[in-house]
Amino acid sequence: MNIFKKFSVILLVVAFIFSFTGLTPAHAGGPSTAPALGVAASFSVFANTAITNSAPSVISGDVGLNTAGTNYSGLTTGEVAGTIYDTNGTGPDGVPGNDPVLMGNVQAAISNANAFMLAEGAPTVIGTPLDALVLTSGVYDLGAGQLNGGVLTLDGPGAYIFRTSSSLTSSGSIVFINGARPCDVYWSVNTLATINGSSFAGTIIAGTGVHFGANVVLDGRALAMGGDVTMLSDTITGPSCVVPPPPPSGSGQVYVAPVYPLINVTKIPSPLNLPGGPGSVTYTYTVTNIGPNVIGDVTVKDDQCSSVNFIDGDDNGDSNLDLNESWKYECTKTVNATETNTVTACGTASNAVSTGVACDTASATVTVGIPVIPPLIHIIKKPNIFLLPAGGGAVTYSYTVTNPGTVPLHDVSVTDNKCTGLPGRVVGHPGDLNNNNLLESNESWSFTCLSNIFQTTTNIATAEGNANGFTVIDYAQATVAVAAPKLPNTGIAPSDVAIIIVGLLMLIGVFYYLARKKQTA
Numbered sequence: 314m315n316i317f318k319k320f321s322v323i324l325l326v327v328a329f330i331f332s333f334t335g336l337t338p339a340h341a342g343g344p345s346t347a348p349a350l351g352v353a354a355s356f357s358v359f360a361n362t363a364i365t366n367s368a369p370s371v372i373s374g375d376v377g378l379n380t381a382g383t384n385y386s387g388l389t390t391g392e393v394a395g396t397i398y399d400t401n402g403t404g405p406d407g408v409p410g411n412d413p414v415l416m417g418n419v420q421a422a423i424s425n426a427n428a429f430m431l432a433e434g435a436p437t438v439i440g441t442p443l444d445a446l447v448l449t450s451g452v453y454d455l456g457a458g459q460l461n462g463g464v465l466t467l468d469g470p471g472a473y474i475f476r477t478s479s480s481l482t483s484s485g486s487i488v489f490i491n492g493a494r495p496c497d498v499y500w501s502v503n504t505l506a507t508i509n510g511s512s513f514a515g516t517i518i519a520g521t522g523v524h525f526g527a528n529v530v531l532d533g534r535a536l537a538m539g540g541d542v543t544m545l546s547d548t549i550t551g552p553s554c555v556v557p558p559p560p561p562s563g564s565g566q567v568y569v570a571p572v573y574p575l576i577n578v579t580k581i582p583s584p585l586n587l588p589g590g591p592g593s594v595t596y597t598y599t600v601t602n603i604g605p606n607v608i609g610d611v612t613v614k615d616d617q618c619s620s621v622n623f624i625d626g627d628d629n630g631d632s633n634l635d636l637n638e639s640w641k642y643e644c645t646k647t648v649n650a651t652e653t654n655t656v657t658a659c660g661t662a663s664n665a666v667s668t669g670v671a672c673d674t675a676s677a678t679v680t681v682g683i684p685v686i687p688p689l690i691h692i693i694k695k696p697n698i699f700l701l702p703a704g705g706g707a708v709t710y711s712y713t714v715t716n717p718g719t720v721p722l723h724d725v726s727v728t729d730n731k732c733t734g735l736p737g738r739v740v741g742h743p744g745d746l747n748n749n750n751l752l753e754s755n756e757s758w759s760f761t762c763l764s765n766i767f768q769t770t771t772n773i774a775t776a777e778g779n780a781n782g783f784t785v786i787d788y789a790q791a792t793v794a795v796a797a798p799k800l801p802n803t804g805i806a807p808s809d810v811a812i813i814i815v816g817l818l819m820l821i822g823v824f825y826y827l828a829r830k831k832q833t834a
């Protein structure tokens with residue numbers, strides 16, 4: 314009986330050490346192969362019944378709807394950098410012929426990819442939430458998948474296949490270390506995927522729909538074989554295939570969070586007003602890189618002007634948008650009636666410092682048949698830091714608001730959806746040169762907002778102004794990444810550390826028992 318008491322003490326010590334260190338064994342799933350998406354690979358969003366959106370959302374790839382285009386709600390073509398497809402080719406604006414018809418093989422390709430994942434053998438069954446787990450590549454069966462506000466760490470290269478027997482719910486985030494990449498992560502969800510929190514990663518294939526909460530950044534795809542996709546000011550990009558940078562030497566932490574790029578676009582029509590009736594308008598778009606590193610694969614798309622042409626700006630001819638470059642594009646069309654159109658500029662950071670897809674939008678109105686000049690407004694948003702260490706910290710966001718038009722703006726305001734209240738209120742000196750409370754074309758108003766963040770956060774700033782009966786709005790978003798902590802690099806995996814600790818404690822217990830037995834002999 315005495316030996317059992319001693320062994321119980323040992324187990325209690327083990328439990329105490331685990332609770333103190335937070336060690337979580339690394340699991341190795343069965344061998345896995347990434348499913349082939351085929352013609353569906355270019356789609357960031359696919360829904361079988363409906364797509365519902367609350368602006369502003371940003372989608373870097375194609376959008377598909379496996380029904381008539383009338384089943385869109387709130388989605389605009391200006392929020393989609395790729396092409397929008399549905400079964401009758403109407404698109405969100407409901408005009409026949411404006412968008413291509415969705416081919417049936419896209420739905421089949423998604424279903425085949427899901428069937429391939431379900432057929433993969435030798436899975437590892439995980440009966441607990443995904444929070445705080447460190448997983449290597451493989452096949453994992455989850456039951457009802459849950460990431461309850463914590464962090465799931467994926468460790469090492471290879472395909473990660475997660476299969477749920479029912480739903481998937483996440484309010485946490487995923488980080489990547491030692492060669493793991495978002496483009497190698499796949500989620501086969503039997504029913505509904507509900508994604509909240511600030512970020513998520515991987516290609517989601519869901520049986521009855523994918524629903525996003527507000528301001529989620531998905532580095533991946535949302536593909537619903539059945540049901541709908543709903544978005545609420547979300548960003549869906551990638552999935553990126555860049556390996557995050559290695560840890561700083563001797564830091565004791567791994568900076569596993571990606572550093573997200575920032576891109577900015579302005580749009581200026583010439584002329585802004587056609588008082589005599591329909592006429593030709595040339596739109597000029599200027600695309601710049603706000604940081605922190607070069608951006609490639611730049612695309613510029615206007616939802617109502619189809620031939621956007623690059624003019625100049627690539628000074629060194631390397632096809633990358635560098636920090637000191639300003640790329641100019643133009644598109645000319647005949648405007649027959651007063652209209653507002655939106656341009657979306659996107660680019661991919663493809664180096665070891667920065668990763669992911671960045672997008673920005675800008676809108677402009679041209680009036681026709683009335684002697685009223687519409688206003689323009691533009692905002693640039695930049696954080697003072699792009700990557701925080703584990704635990705987070707303070708970030709100062711800087712906002713610069715300008716007037717690219719000819720009409721002075723009144724009642725100018727700047728708000729930020731995740732930097733609100735004290736001390737996170739947007740404040741600043743407006744830069745009103747003549748003190749008339751009007752933002753004029755030669756002025757630049759500056760604002761700042763200080764916020765403490767504890768997890769990877771994407772927030773959206775909104776600049777608003779008024780003139781000549783019009784309210785104009787421009788948006789700018791930025792992502793600040795927060796690294797996940799990890800033990801110093803000892804060359805021993807967390808699971809091995811756990812085994813070593815248990816073994817040592819059991820060995821101590823054996824020696825203690827033998828010593829006591831010798832004393833009583």
